[in-house]
Amino acid sequence: MKYIPNLIPENAKIIPEYFVSGHTTDQTSFAKKFFTTAGAVFLYILALVSIPHPPLAILFFIMATGLLLPVHRWLERKLRFTFTSVIKAAVYSLLLIPSFILIVNNGDDIKAGDKPVVVEASEKQPAEEQAASKMDPAQAQAQHLLMVQDSIRKDLVLLNNPEKITNISFDEIDKRYDHAIALATSPEETAQVDRAVEQARMASVSRLMKSKKYQDALNILTVLMIDHPDDASMLYQRALCYDKLGDDEEAVKDLKRAMELGSAEANTLHDKINPEIKKVTGYVTRCCDGSTSYSTGRGTCSHHGGVCGREPEYETSRKYE
Amino acid sequence: MKHPENMNSMTTQPPYQKVPLVNKSFFQNLFKQEPDENAIIAVNNLLATTPMEQINRAMILKIGVEYKVDINKMFPLNMQEFYAAYLNFILRKHQVGYEDDDSLQHLQEILGLSNEKVQELHERVGKIWYEKALKKCVKNGVFSHGEEKAMANYARNLRLPEKITSTVRAEVGV
Numbered sequence: 001m002k003y004i005p006n007l008i009p010e011n012a013k014i015i016p017e018y019f020v021s022g023h024t025t026d027q028t029s030f031a032k033k034f035f036t037t038a039g040a041v042f043l044y045i046l047a048l049v050s051i052p053h054p055p056l057a058i059l060f061f062i063m064a065t066g067l068l069l070p071v072h073r074w075l076e077r078k079l080r081f082t083f084t085s086v087i088k089a090a091v092y093s094l095l096l097i098p099s100f101i102l103i104v105n106n107g108d109d110i111k112a113g114d115k116p117v118v119v120e121a122s123e124k125q126p127a128e129e130q131a132a133s134k135m136d137p138a139q140a141q142a143q144h145l146l147m148v149q150d151s152i153r154k155d156l157v158l159l160n161n162p163e164k165i166t167n168i169s170f171d172e173i174d175k176r177y178d179h180a181i182a183l184a185t186s187p188e189e190t191a192q193v194d195r196a197v198e199q200a201r202m203a204s205v206s207r208l209m210k211s212k213k214y215q216d217a218l219n220i221l222t223v224l225m226i227d228h229p230d231d232a233s234m235l236y237q238r239a240l241c242y243d244k245l246g247d248d249e250e251a252v253k254d255l256k257r258a259m260e261l262g263s264a265e266a267n268t269l270h271d272k273i274n275p276e277i278k279k280v281t282g283y284v285t286r287c288c289d290g291s292t293s294y295s296t297g298r299g300t301c302s303h304h305g306g307v308c309g310r311e312p313e314y315e316t317s318r319k320y321e
Numbered sequence: 322m323k324h325p326e327n328m329n330s331m332t333t334q335p336p337y338q339k340v341p342l343v344n345k346s347f348f349q350n351l352f353k354q355e356p357d358e359n360a361i362i363a364v365n366n367l368l369a370t371t372p373m374e375q376i377n378r379a380m381i382l383k384i385g386v387e388y389k390v391d392i393n394k395m396f397p398l399n400m401q402e403f404y405a406a407y408l409n410f411i412l413r414k415h416q417v418g419y420e421d422d423d424s425l426q427h428l429q430e431i432l433g434l435s436n437e438k439v440q441e442l443h444e445r446v447g448k449i450w451y452e453k454a455l456k457k458c459v460k461n462g463v464f465s466h467g468e469e470k471a472m473a474n475y476a477r478n479l480r481l482p483e484k485i486t487s488t489v490r491a492e493v494g495v
Contacts, residue, residue: 003398004358007365012336014409015445019402080346082354 028069040067056102063095151183173200198224205237214244232261239269248273252320274318281315336406337369360388361396368403373424378431393433400432405442412450412479440480447479452489464495 003021013019043064050057065071066088076083177197184190201224208217218241225234235258242251252274258266285293288305301307342363343356363384367376385392393400407428429439454475458468476486 001397002357002395004361004396007338007340007362007399008336008402008406009338012406012410014405014449018445019398019405079348080356081348081352082357084352087352 036067036069040064053102056099059095059099063092173197173204214241217241230261232258232263236263236266243273249320274320276316276318278314278316280312282313283310284313286311336410337365339366339369355388357390357395360384360390360392361399364392373427376431378433381431400434401438401442404428404432404434405446408442408446443480444485447481448485448489451476451479451481451486455489455493455495459493459495
């Protein structure tokens with residue numbers, strides 16, 4: 001309920017003590033009040049729970065505060081518009097998108113072991129040091145070794161898990177690799193980490209290619225091939241990337257090397273990208289006894305049963321030799 | 322309180338004036354909304370620019386639809402003020418009562434005011450006029466029988482209940 005003053009001319013006004021602004025009554029239904037308050041309380045709780053993740057906590061706090069009826073009315077007054085349910089739904093949907101992204105990201109951290117392994121290791125350090133001070137040196141060494149192996153195992157589990165690996169970035173793979181390789185104590189462990197990380201990187205390449213990010217996949221493959229210049233599979237994958245990016249010449253180079261290494265799929269792709277081109281270079285006379293003659297005069301094939309036909313002679317070549 | 326005596330310049334023209342509409346805010350433009358207050362301003366401007374007899378209830382309702390507002394629910398005081406101002410105008414014009422009762426009935430109808438609310442406004446406005454007349458009567462210190470009869474008539478014309486007239490008489494000291 002509103003009252004707009006000064007519509008009636010000053011000299012025609014009557015009972016002004018009765019017609020005054022401020023006679024507003026709250027016409028909000030009990031159900032609406034209840035649900036908005038409940039929603040705000042729920043979002044405040046979420047904000048409190050999300051305090052370890054400040055951006056998420058701030059988002060929930062903003063959403064909760066916006067639901068409160070006095071804030072709602074204040075916004076309407078200050079911004080001079082009606083905060084309809086549709087507008088509110090749109091605004092909250094927009095705020096929920098970053099919230100979901102933040103929740104999903106936090107969820108990944110939790111799935112991958114609650115916290116990054118490096119942080120985890122550093123957090124464990126004081127407790128570890130306290131315990132080590134109480135143990136004898138041999139025991140402490142063994143304990144340390146066990147923890148290192150456990151940490152490497154965690155990285156390996158992650159790097160060997162195709163489902164998880166598709167969700168983590170190439171940088172994260174590198175981080176895990178650096179961490180695991182730094183902790184590896186034996187050549188076996190180093191080899192194991194190397195194998196795992198290679199698989200993880202290839203999985204990352206496949207993911208990029210599936211999502212048609214060929215340039216990114218090409219960059220990763222080029223880095224990987226510094227250590228594996230003769231890997232037929234990588235050569236084939238890189239050729240595919242070149243092909244998709246329109247650089248057929250580079251694609252053919254990789255395919256030729258892959259073919260030399262015995263890759264059948266490289267052969268097929270090579271024929272497709274760089275097909276054989278046949279060019280007629282001349283004609284030869286076919287005698288009836290099956291022999292050929294380059295003569296074109298009257299006596300051609302006279303000692304070979306006569307002329308049976310003329311056949312073209314081809315020269316084959318490819319665009320990229 | 323504005324005294325009716327000070328309104329002599331307003332005896333011929335209805336008490337409405339055209340008021341400019343409120344400009345839309347940035348967000349109202351963005352969300353294609355109309356300022357609510359423009360609905361009551363549009364009603365005011367309709368009363369100010371169109372002869373009363375040509376206005377009907379549908380025109381007021383149409384304004385409400387245009388601005389997506391239930392005018393009587395959102396601006397009840399403004400609607401009552403339109404009526405009270407016109408009632409005061411009629412009383413000033415005819416001095417003795419509601420000869421122009423038809424136009425008041427029509428205004429009540431187009432403004433969608435209830436009989437109870439209209440009676441309340443009549444009492445509030447009528448009390449002012451009754452008090453003014455009573456004070457005039459007792460100005461010379463005598464309140465004759467004839468004056469008493471005339472005041473009783475006036476109270477009837479103003480639709481004032483006994484309760485109000487006796488309160489006013491007590492206040493004035495009659």
